Amino acid sequence: MKRFVSVVVFSTIMLGFLLSCEGSLKDVQRINTVTFAPAAQTEDINLKYTDSGKVKAILVSPLMLDYSNMEYKFKEFPEGIHLTLVDDAGKNNYVVSDYAISYDDTNIIDLQGNVKITSFDGKELRAPQLYYDQKNEWFYTEKNFKFTDGEGSYLEGPGIDFSKDFKVFNMQRNNGEINNVE
Structure with missing residues (x-):
């Protein structure tokens, strides 16, 4: 049971980490996008x-x-x-x-x-x-x-x-x- 709880906690932490990284990844991609617009x-x-x-x-x-x-x-x-x-x-x-x-x-x-x-x-x-x-x-x-x-x-x-x-x-x-x- 203790092992099961550890796996669930670890999985929840990893899921939270991945979701937070997705937002950061989109921010990084947006920053790296060159805006091609006239002055x-x-x-x-x-x-x-x-x-x-x-x-x-x-x-x-x-x-x-x-x-x-x-x-x-x-x-x-x-x-x-x-x-x-x-x-x-x-x-x-x-x-x-x-x-x-x-x-x-x-x-x-x-x-x-x-x-x-x-x-x-x-x-x-x-x-x-x-x-x-x-x-x-x-x-x-x-x-x-x-x-x-x-x-x-x-x-x-x-x-x-x-x-x-x-x-x-x-x-x-x-x-x-x-x-x-x-």
Whole structure:
């Protein structure tokens, strides 16, 4: 009987210990969970970037999530962007995408979903994804693209990189039709 009571007491203590540990374990798991939430959220943004008093770019987006509280800081535009790039002559080139993410440390913008770039003179480039290097003012992708010059000529294929003014192009493989070659 004494042994039976000892087993019951021991079992009760162990059950109590296990139940109390379960609560502590949940607390530890909750502490170790990283909260992935933006530091700030901005709606209906219209940002103008200037340099030496001249507007260089205008960014319009319905929503920006700022993750500057993360180790690798970034800004997310889950509802897309409309970006106007203004060159030194005051001519506008336009960039539109369904989604974008801008990495603060690298100055790279990842444009995704129905990406379309339109130049002031009617040239257009479409791709499912493009990267924009803000520092070097350079676009690039490994995805398929289609470039049209506004006069009936086009080039398409996988992989391209080019300057923001469409003056310098590097293509991996392409095909297309070029009209009015002089």
